[in-house]
Amino acid sequence: MNIAENLKFIKAEIPSGVKLIAVSKTKPVDAILEAYNAGQRLFGENKVQEMFEKQALLPKDIQWHLIGHLQTNKVKFIIPFVSLIHGVDSLKLLKEINKQGLNNNRIIDCLLQIHIAQEETKFGLSIEEAEQIFDKELFQLKNVNIVGLMGMASNTDDKEQIKNEFQNLKLFFEKLKATYSTLTTLSMGMSSDYKIAIEQGSTMVRVGSAIFGERIAAVS
């Protein structure tokens, strides 16, 4: 199957209220253009440098989502064009995004990344840390707009565990929404688990390999 066919297949499986982010990390500009020509406008990258280089070469109506871990010293490179930052996992980072947003006269949409997986390696805030940011900072930082939450489930074949992790995130999202009614976005689900994520209330899925094919593992 080619990229356009993969996209069509996945879109048919996703309800209309769920946004599809095509995760194009490691894939060439040509592959992104193929998806673009098939109508896709939302793309996700996990590295600042790579996203910066690609956006310069590609149509300006693409909405770029940074989905990976973001270092504070790299925030400034993406602020002029980024559409949504998914992986905000510290107050320090949020403050830097706010500062650079102010410098660029933009209000930057962000998601707080919540640690829901059992693995130690995945980035993210605890529920308590996220609650503190909402309670103390949400209205102080004028150039960031926290629109929701993002999470990654454990990398496991245990569907029940994945379901439970997504369910916990959805519960926390609903709890926050009771106070902060403007929250719109729950980013959860990737190629292997987006169907489970949608069943559990995801509003945004981040799908890479199911659209663009397997990535060649990075040599480390």
Ligand SMILES: *Cc1c(COP(=O)(O)O)cnc(C)c1O
């Ligand atoms: C790579 C990546 C994805 C997409 O992964 P696939 O398994 O290729 O769909 C989604 N979210 C994040 C944060 C990623 O880094």
